[in-house]
Amino acid sequence: xxxxxxxxxxxxxxxxxxxxxGRFDLEAVRGVFEDADGPGHPESLWKxxxxxxxxxxxxxxxxDGLGLGLVEAQVIARELGAxxxxxxxxxxxxxxEAVRLAGSDEQRAAWLPRLASGGAVGAFTTRGRVPGxxxxxxxGGLADVVVAPSGDGLALVTDGAATPRGSYDGxxxxxxxxxxxxxxxxxxxxxxxxxxxxxxxxxxxADLVGVAREALTRTVAYDRDREQFGVPVGSFQAIKHxxxxxxxxxxxxxxxxxxxAHAVDAGLEGRDLAVAVAKAKASDAALxxxxxxxxxxxxxxxxxxxxxxxxxxxAKRLAxxxxxxxxxxxxxxxxxxx
Amino acid sequence: xxxSYTAAEEEFRSELRAWLQANIPDxxxxxxxxxxxPDDESFQLRRDWExxxxxxxxxxxxxxxxxxxxxxxxGMKAIYDVEMVRARAPQTVNPLGLAFLAPTVMxxxxxxxxxxxxxxxxxxxxxWCQGFSEPGAGSDLAALATRGVRDGDDFVVNGQKxxxxxxxxxxxxxxxxxxxxxxxxxxxxxxxxxxxxxxxVEARPLKQMSGASEFGEVxxxxxxxxxxxxLGEIGDGWRTAMxxxxxxxxxxxxxxxxxxxxxxxxxxxxxxxLGKDRDPVLRAKLARVLTDLECLRxxxxxxxxxxxxxxxxxFEASMTxxxxxxxxxxxxxxxxxxxxxxxxxxxxxxxxLDLDLRPLHAQAMWSRSVTIxxxxxxxxxxxxxxxxxxxPR
Numbered sequence: 064x065x066x067x068x069x070x071x072x073x074x075x076x077x078x079x080x081x082x083x084x085g086r087f088d089l090e091a092v093r094g095v096f097e098d099a100d101g102p103g104h105p106e107s108l109w110k111x112x113x114x115x116x117x118x119x120x121x122x123x124x125x126x127d128g129l130g131l132g133l134v135e136a137q138v139i140a141r142e143l144g145a146x147x148x149x150x151x152x153x154x155x156x157x158x159x160e161a162v163r164l165a166g167s168d169e170q171r172a173a174w175l176p177r178l179a180s181g182g183a184v185g186a187f188t189t190r191g192r193v194p195g196x197x198x199x200x201x202x203g204g205l206a207d208v209v210v211a212p213s214g215d216g217l218a219l220v221t222d223g224a225a226t227p228r229g230s231y232d233g234x235x236x237x238x239x240x241x242x243x244x245x246x247x248x249x250x251x252x253x254x255x256x257x258x259x260x261x262x263x264x265x266x267x268x269a270d271l272v273g274v275a276r277e278a279l280t281r282t283v284a285y286d287r288d289r290e291q292f293g294v295p296v297g298s299f300q301a302i303k304h305x306x307x308x309x310x311x312x313x314x315x316x317x318x319x320x321x322x323x324a325h326a327v328d329a330g331l332e333g334r335d336l337a338v339a340v341a342k343a344k345a346s347d348a349a350l351x352x353x354x355x356x357x358x359x360x361x362x363x364x365x366x367x368x369x370x371x372x373x374x375x376x377x378a379k380r381l382a383x384x385x386x387x388x389x390x391x392x393x394x395x396x397x398x399x400x401x
Numbered sequence: 402x403x404x405s406y407t408a409a410e411e412e413f414r415s416e417l418r419a420w421l422q423a424n425i426p427d428x429x430x431x432x433x434x435x436x437x438x439p440d441d442e443s444f445q446l447r448r449d450w451e452x453x454x455x456x457x458x459x460x461x462x463x464x465x466x467x468x469x470x471x472x473x474x475x476g477m478k479a480i481y482d483v484e485m486v487r488a489r490a491p492q493t494v495n496p497l498g499l500a501f502l503a504p505t506v507m508x509x510x511x512x513x514x515x516x517x518x519x520x521x522x523x524x525x526x527x528x529w530c531q532g533f534s535e536p537g538a539g540s541d542l543a544a545l546a547t548r549g550v551r552d553g554d555d556f557v558v559n560g561q562k563x564x565x566x567x568x569x570x571x572x573x574x575x576x577x578x579x580x581x582x583x584x585x586x587x588x589x590x591x592x593x594x595x596x597x598x599x600x601x602v603e604a605r606p607l608k609q610m611s612g613a614s615e616f617g618e619v620x621x622x623x624x625x626x627x628x629x630x631x632l633g634e635i636g637d638g639w640r641t642a643m644x645x646x647x648x649x650x651x652x653x654x655x656x657x658x659x660x661x662x663x664x665x666x667x668x669x670x671x672x673x674x675l676g677k678d679r680d681p682v683l684r685a686k687l688a689r690v691l692t693d694l695e696c697l698r699x700x701x702x703x704x705x706x707x708x709x710x711x712x713x714x715x716f717e718a719s720m721t722x723x724x725x726x727x728x729x730x731x732x733x734x735x736x737x738x739x740x741x742x743x744x745x746x747x748x749x750x751x752x753x754l755d756l757d758l759r760p761l762h763a764q765a766m767w768s769r770s771v772t773i774x775x776x777x778x779x780x781x782x783x784x785x786x787x788x789x790x791x792x793p794r
Contacts, residue, residue, distance in 0.1 A: 064403065064404065064405070064406060064476055064479075064702060064705050064706055064709060065402060065403040065404075065706055065709075066402065066404060066699065066702035066703050066705070066706045067402075067703065067706050067707075067710075134402060283790045283791065283792060286792065287791065287792060287793060294793075295792075295793045297786075297792040297793055298792065298793040298794065300779075300782075300783065302792075303782060303783060303786035303787070303792050304779070304782040304783075304786065306786055306790060306792065307720075307723070307781075307782040307783075307785035307786040307789075307790065308723075308782065310720065310785055310786075310789065310790055311720050311723055311724050311785070314700070314720065315693070315696035315699070315700065315724070316696075318696055318699035318700055318702075318703055319695070319696055319699060321402075321699075322699050325402045325404075329402075336695065337695070340691075340692050340695045340696070343688075343692050344692055344696060389685065392684075392685050392688035392689060392692065393681075393684070393685070393688070395688040395691055395692060396684035396685065396687060396688040396691075399665075399669070399687075399688070399691050400669050400672075400673075400678055400684060400687060400688075401678070
């Protein structure tokens with residue numbers, strides 16, 4: 064029995080974390096966040112993502128990738144969430160996954176090395192339909208290729224016309240994409256579409272788990288020191304009990320995201336349930352932990368200058384992506400009640 | 402990631418499963434069978450069965466062979482716990498002795514204690530009770546007032562213990578006693594191993610809100626215990642107790658998941674028979690519980706992994722207890738809501754449906770206790786906040 068990350072997987076995560084802490088900290092995030100009209104796509108971060116293999120993680124080795132699985136990808140996603148990092152990492156990884164799972168040999172050869180090396184930016188959406196408008200594509204304005212629903216399958220959109228859409232979460236950029244011409248992915252059966260959506264859902268859940276853990280850790284650190292009534296506010300049971308409950312919830316969400324990634328990688332029978340559990344638990348944990356981050360910082364937590372709103376806003380955005388907690392619970396009910 | 406057990410562990414599972422299949426009569430697994438038996442009869446039946454199981458080699462799974470154990474792996478212990486639940490095997494009659502006392506004796510007992518205590522415990526020749534809680538010392542164990550005064554080679558013990566599992570069946574009780582007069586809090590306490598079959602010890606059943614009597618009270622009136630029958634050092638009982646309670650970390654989340662998942666399916670079955678299984682609000686509530694149950698299963702794997710890797714789980718056990726007890730309670734709250742106006746009735750009668758609800762009610766009632774015993778949820782939150790998160794006391 065080994066339900067944990069291996070040393071290699073742990074080190075991969077530590078490297079992402081270390082890079083963000085040293086080279087792209089919350090001040091850098093703030094720069095992107097406040098530059099609302101900018102691309103939201105810092106070059107230095109993208110270069111690191113390419114050089115350190117964050118983009119190549121699930122791309123097969125024959126196409127210049129690392130050939131690793133969703134377990135490793137969720138390690139990266141979790142750290143990017145913890146660092147509230149901006150940039151089109153997830154969309155690029157998922158576009159590559161779509162091509163890997165459903166692309167022709169030519170499409171693989173054309174796209175996978177480019178996506179793995181950061182030479183192309185990818186995006187993935189389940190909303191809208193080709194041809195037509197894809198209403199909310201993350202980094203749709205800068206994506207070289209958008210993977211989107213088309214008929215029963217998926218298409219690669221390479222000449223979409225993007226219109227930026229405002230969002231209060233400054234750690235991403237969202238655009239509506241008018242998809243004109245598109246190229247079908249020949250292997251995109253309903254089963255493959257479901258698999259890709261499951262992979263996307265797990266990566267979003269992992270990002271939320273990272274957001275939740277970091278929000279909780281920062282709140283605990285603050286409440287250890289912040290004094291009111293002559294004592295640290297973290298010594299009050301009203302706060303302790305809330306933070307203890309959050310620790311349980313976040314820990315469970317961590318387990319759930321890890322297991323869901325493994326279940327999808329290994330094609331386990333219970334993988335649909337595992338993915339729904341992960342997204343439901345991670346969404347709730349992140350919403351609760353980031354709301355608590357504001358509350359248990361007191362007034363400072365409600366200011367623009369404090370970082371709490373980066374975490375809160377990112378949680379709000381991702382909690383609904385690829386299904387809200389309620390929607391996943393409905394799925395869980397279908398799977399366990401019938 | 403490797404969620405499988407070794408070949409040796411799977412072989413152990415097959416052997417155990419075969420033994421359980423051959424040795425649990427069909428009628429024992431019928432709902433309500435055990436509840437219908439008189440308490441003494443039920444206890445004796447279970448006591449004998451458990452002894453036979455030990456003789457067949459299915460006890461002390463992880464204990465070293467020198468103590469009569471099987472010398473098995475943590476994985477085998479997890480498998481054992483799950484298979485027992487799966488087979489609806491009778492519950493152990495010696496839970497405190499097996500889970501807590503035995504490993505403590507192995508760790509710090511004298512050679513004589515190891516010899517005298519462990520073998521008879523494994524064969525159910527001696528039923529052990531735990532004497533910790535008192536009327537004035539529940540969550541605050543260090544407030545205990547039962548006192549022992551040295552008289553020659555003995556301690557003379559006076560006081561009262563409460564919430565004593567198997568009080569009416571116990572042969573001996575490992576008891577936290579204040580053996581230094583005027584000592585305060587954690588100091589001056591000893592863990593005495595007291596014979597319950599003596600005039601100075603009286604056990605009384607404690608009728609719980611469910612009507613059952615799993616617990617009792619034990620009164621000590623000039624009870625005598627040889628001063629050599631102390632576990633650990635005299636006056637160092639707090640340390641002994643902390644070591645003893647640390648073995649709770651071995652408590653198997655996997656078995657709990659198996660049991661709770663079965664309960665979940667029972668509740669779903671009731672909902673279905675009532676025609677409420679399509680109700681979206683109820684479905685959402687059930688799904689919320691199921692989500693936490695699944696997390697409980699994953700957490701059990703996490704704990705087993707840590708044990709196999711030799712990591713110290715430390716105070717994480719508080720989080721585990723908090724999680725499973727609250728989740729169990731959540732499930733039974735959904736059950737109560739689902740029954741609506743009929744929530745308290747013994748039987749549900751609707752058209753062609755006649756369902757005896759009492760076994761389910763008993764489980765629902767029991768769920769009110771699990772967030773109290775073994776450290777209340779409030780205590781577990783304090784421990785998690787202070788010892789895991791590092792918030793100030």
